[in-house]
Amino acid sequence: MCSTKSNSNNAYALVDGNDKTYLEMTMRHDASNFIVFDFGRDFLISGIRICGNSSPNMLKEFTLETADSVDGPWTICRVFTAEQKGMDSYNAGRGDNQDFKGLKIKSRLIKLVVNSNHGGYSTCWNGIGFFGLDSKLRDLLKQFQLMHRFNDFINMGFVQVKDLWMVNDADVKRLCRGNAQDVAKVTEALKAARIEENRLTSLDFGVAPIRFHPEGKRLPEFTVIGDAGCEDEISLAFQGDPDVEGVLTKRLVPDLKSGRSIASFNGISLSPVGNYVIEAYSVACPEIFVHTSEPTSIVFFMKDKGNVNDTFSELDSILNL
Known part of the structure; x- marks a missing residue:
């Protein structure tokens, strides 16, 4: 916040790394x-x-x-x-x-x-x-008895807890200079920090499940999105008790471009014909869930147009009896 500013110079993003503005x-x-x-x-x-x-x-x-x-x-x-x-x-x-x-x-x-x-x-x-x-980064290093690696973290540019989400296995080995014991400690610390820092609070559909689809055919891919950095397992449930084929549990994957975590579901098919509400929920916290606002309607799929003609012929012959 800023008490005063000019009309052309917004004071809400001052630490922007741009020294050509003023x-x-x-x-x-x-x-x-x-x-x-x-x-x-x-x-x-x-x-x-x-x-x-x-x-x-x-x-x-x-x-x-x-x-x-x-x-x-x-x-x-x-x-x-x-x-x-x-x-x-x-x-x-x-x-x-x-x-x-x-x-x-x-x-x-x-x-x-x-x-x-x-x-x-x-x-x-x-x-x-x-x-x-x-300060939470320093507290984390203290918690896992890694203060002797403090300067290594700083020299590699890790000054915020959120910077740790970018650390990969190669970074960990460089941080620890090949020390196997420290590699194990840092790996454990990063895992604990991610879980604590990136708690899942809500779910939503990114790409919602399709509204109408043929029976037995695979649904087009749909996605579930969660809080940034979360890696929780997300499972699907269905109201209407359909027969389901496909992988029903996927893990949220952090997406740097969108700033959210995304779980993608594909290859899922539903039968028999009917209306089914699709629900996605956190395996660790089932009370965190989202469901489709309208059901997905699975409709009868006629493979051969000739079958349609045969069906009408049969109906016609029955009516003429």
């Missing part, structure tokens, strides 16, 4: 000029990076504060002074970085309060970044 605060010398960063969970913050410029509008003195809630109370951590460095204008292109280290902050929320600039009407700078570590 943030503008238009209320000069006003203590209400602030930004609150919400990291979503506690982070251990050791420093902040300000990407700036050499214009009079450049941020000068700023204060960092922390709190347990956006409503406060807020506690002052440090006051810093940024220099005029970089391009002559804040919108002239790429800014220059200034790093401020020495912080020891553990907080989910950090407020940056703008105290002054270098004489301009408004305060503008090109970007903000933080040096830090997801």
Whole structure:
């Protein structure tokens, strides 16, 4: 959140890695000029990076504060002074970085309060970044007695728990430098973290089951989606007691593109003719489920058109008796 911003510069995605854009605060010398960063969970913050410029509008003195809630109370951590460095204008292109280290902050929320600039009407700078570590990652390493691998994790770029979802077997071996005991520990830690962090809360159909389909024919593929990172087993159940063929249990697979986990079901056929509601549920937590809003209708499938003519002929002969 941000107390003030220009119409053209949204303050909701400041840590975007783009130092060619800029943030503008238009209320000069006003203590209400602030930004609150919400990291979503506690982070251990050791420093902040300000990407700036050499214009009079450049941020000068700023204060960092922390709190347990956006409503406060807020506690002052440090006051810093940024220099005029970089391009002559804040919108002239790429800014220059200034790093401020020495912080020891553990907080989910950090407020940056703008105290002054270098004489301009408004305060503008090109970007903000933080040096830090997801505190839950450190707690996880402590839990599994892996703090001696702390620097290895950091050097490989793993600073958030969610980074661990990208770790593969080769990464684990590199992290542990071939130590078999540590490989086993890290593998166990990753499995435990994934289960704890990525708990399934709901299910939905991505591609819903088809509404009408011939008896005995395989249904087109349909998908069930769950929370990001979840790898729960999902099973199917059917209201109407049909005869079912096919694999009815699949595991959710994290999909990086969509940000969800997906279980795909194919090769399933239903009989006899009738209407069946399809339900998908978590094997571990059956109370988490989803079912089709309308039943799938299985209809009679006539293989040979000649059979249709024969059937009508038989009916006609019966009616003429």
